[in-house]
Amino acid sequence: MLRVTESVNKVLLAVCVAAGLLLASGLATAQNADNSVDAELAERIKAGRAVFENRRKGNCLSCHLVIGSELPGNAGPPLIGMQARWPDRKALKAQVYDPTIANPNTIMPPYGLHRILTEEELDVLVDYVLSL
Amino acid sequence: MKNLWILGLVLFSVLACDSQQKNTAEANAEKSAVAEVAPVVAEVSKAPDFVSLMQQAEDLYVQTETAKHAWLINLDRLKDARLAAKEGDMDKAVANAEEAIKLSELALKQAESEKSLWQARVPQ
Amino acid sequence: MKWTNLIALLLTSMMVAPVQADPEADRLALRDFYQQKFPDIDLAEFQNGVYAIDAKMREQWVEMEDFPPYEIAIDEGEALYNTPFANGKSYADCFGDDPGVKHNYPLFDQARGGVVTLEVAINNCRKENGEEALPWLVGELAEISSYMAYQSRGKSIDIKIESPEAVAAYAEGQQFYYTRRGQLNFDCSGCHQQQVGQNLRAERTSPTLGHATHWPVYRGRWQFVGNIQKRFQECNIQVRAVPFKAQSETYRNLEYFLTYMSNGMELNGPGSRR
Numbered sequence: 001m002l003r004v005t006e007s008v009n010k011v012l013l014a015v016c017v018a019a020g021l022l023l024a025s026g027l028a029t030a031q032n033a034d035n036s037v038d039a040e041l042a043e044r045i046k047a048g049r050a051v052f053e054n055r056r057k058g059n060c061l062s063c064h065l066v067i068g069s070e071l072p073g074n075a076g077p078p079l080i081g082m083q084a085r086w087p088d089r090k091a092l093k094a095q096v097y098d099p100t101i102a103n104p105n106t107i108m109p110p111y112g113l114h115r116i117l118t119e120e121e122l123d124v125l126v127d128y129v130l131s132l
Numbered sequence: 133m134k135n136l137w138i139l140g141l142v143l144f145s146v147l148a149c150d151s152q153q154k155n156t157a158e159a160n161a162e163k164s165a166v167a168e169v170a171p172v173v174a175e176v177s178k179a180p181d182f183v184s185l186m187q188q189a190e191d192l193y194v195q196t197e198t199a200k201h202a203w204l205i206n207l208d209r210l211k212d213a214r215l216a217a218k219e220g221d222m223d224k225a226v227a228n229a230e231e232a233i234k235l236s237e238l239a240l241k242q243a244e245s246e247k248s249l250w251q252a253r254v255p256q
Numbered sequence: 257m258k259w260t261n262l263i264a265l266l267l268t269s270m271m272v273a274p275v276q277a278d279p280e281a282d283r284l285a286l287r288d289f290y291q292q293k294f295p296d297i298d299l300a301e302f303q304n305g306v307y308a309i310d311a312k313m314r315e316q317w318v319e320m321e322d323f324p325p326y327e328i329a330i331d332e333g334e335a336l337y338n339t340p341f342a343n344g345k346s347y348a349d350c351f352g353d354d355p356g357v358k359h360n361y362p363l364f365d366q367a368r369g370g371v372v373t374l375e376v377a378i379n380n381c382r383k384e385n386g387e388e389a390l391p392w393l394v395g396e397l398a399e400i401s402s403y404m405a406y407q408s409r410g411k412s413i414d415i416k417i418e419s420p421e422a423v424a425a426y427a428e429g430q431q432f433y434y435t436r437r438g439q440l441n442f443d444c445s446g447c448h449q450q451q452v453g454q455n456l457r458a459e460r461t462s463p464t465l466g467h468a469t470h471w472p473v474y475r476g477r478w479q480f481v482g483n484i485q486k487r488f489q490e491c492n493i494q495v496r497a498v499p500f501k502a503q504s505e506t507y508r509n510l511e512y513f514l515t516y517m518s519n520g521m522e523l524n525g526p527g528s529r530r
Contacts, residue, residue, distance in 0.1 A: 074454055
């Protein structure tokens, strides 16, 4: 009797595992399309972060705090909750392209206008900033 | 008649100041490499357009120096353009010369607009 | 038709003509500016640069000043200063019995028609006595000026701007200071006034006021003493502008303006900075 229950248990377990695997793989295929978009965005955000931190590129940390940054400057406002504050991606890019339009006295450099960063660098940078 | 005299004097002094400014514009950097370009470019006989493009890039850079508004990055672009031309990579040479021209134009624009903007920053 | 042209020309030339600068009004306005920014700090403290506004950095600096890193430069400078030239004369023949003359420099030399910094005066003295000029920014010249600065400690900066030509030189220096330059588009006041005391990464910027009191400076990053115009070059390069030659007319006028802003402040050079 004991043996029978044991084997039944084993079968049940096997069925459960199989079902679980099936379910999981089904879900995975359903999500596959989304995943590749996520992966691409993650790559862009990573590239954007590199531009943001690199002293010869954005060097944005010299003036802006972002969460977790080391030795940030404080000449500019902390960059947090960006998605909510900058729903218009174009406006954010314009701010980085030429901040003197919004504020003629700003000390933030005009990264696009003065060709400090390329178009591609600006685009991935904006992806990163929106992720903050 | 007296007015004409005064005007002449004013004009003369303006011009004199202007030419003095040119003489004293000692913006540093390596001496304009205009002299250097000619022989380098002569080697690349295929690219007569490049010669004039490069000349334009060099001339504009000298203008930014005279205006005391030269940008460091411009020196790199000019150097890269010369080097690429020497190595026969004309696409790269042209791209760098064109970039240098754009940079010079921006620097000259900065020089021009700052002529009136600076004063507002002086604490009153 | 002729007359309208002439009037137009006259008007444009009037627009080109610079507004007469008023150095003393500028200096007082600058002091007000910083007094409002830092109401709790005695302005005289600004001779210590950024250490006037940053207690933590000041602590490290005071410790460093226990064994001043510029001391060797003062000694070397003294020896050089007292070594006679080949013609038997010496610096004392140019500067008088007291080598502590730094508070008078830069001065506007009417005969030469330009600003003379202490470094220019030292090299002029050498050339007039048949010696070679020394390199401007570091080395023996910075050592000699370190010694002279040391001998001038406690004196108040006393820059004079008396002739129209001197005012014009001052005005050029002032315009340079407030003009944005370089690909990064900064003017000197952007960092040293507008954003004074803010952190740019690990660095905090010091006030314009007091920038001229303590030169030459031994900088940790340099590991030697250097003159103020070396710092000008660095601040130009930081914003990706092509720097100017040491002791060029541009930098001499800039130093003239900048030193006048600290007029009346006590000299405490040579100094040490990070």
